[in-house]
Amino acid sequence: MKKEEMTIVDLLLEAVGIVSIAAYCGLQIYYGILYAESNAMVQIIMNLLAFLLVYLGLTMMQFYPERVNHLTKEACTGKIRRYTIVMARFEKLIFAVSLLFTSVCDVLGIKLHQGGWLVGVLMLAVVIYYETKIVRLIKEKYDKK
Numbered sequence: 001m002k003k004e005e006m007t008i009v010d011l012l013l014e015a016v017g018i019v020s021i022a023a024y025c026g027l028q029i030y031y032g033i034l035y036a037e038s039n040a041m042v043q044i045i046m047n048l049l050a051f052l053l054v055y056l057g058l059t060m061m062q063f064y065p066e067r068v069n070h071l072t073k074e075a076c077t078g079k080i081r082r083y084t085i086v087m088a089r090f091e092k093l094i095f096a097v098s099l100l101f102t103s104v105c106d107v108l109g110i111k112l113h114q115g116g117w118l119v120g121v122l123m124l125a126v127v128i129y130y131e132t133k134i135v136r137l138i139k140e141k142y143d144k145k
Contacts, residue, residue, distance in 0.1 A: 020096035027103035061088035080137050087130035
């Protein structure tokens, strides 16, 4: 999404995501130092790399929304483009905040038993909601022709 197209809400969501990333990285390092194990450094690096790969993938979805639904650039305009970008933004936010939450719980010594499925269901619900809207728009667009 171009900077000119972003609203205040979009900017706030991006800012919350960025702050969550910074806090997550800091907590991962703190957790590694606090509970220093023999392979703590490797574990921290692997956690951060996995996080960054997923986060960058979701960011690329925002930059190239036409690739999400395998559309051409000409077909991915208007509401279709907007919904795809918003979907990717919400996915990034849910992903970053959920990892931040689990890191805070780790540092505090709170064990989350079977809580990860909730994040997966929430992310899946966001995808289903926005993809349903996108598919309807695509059908309407091509049914008119």
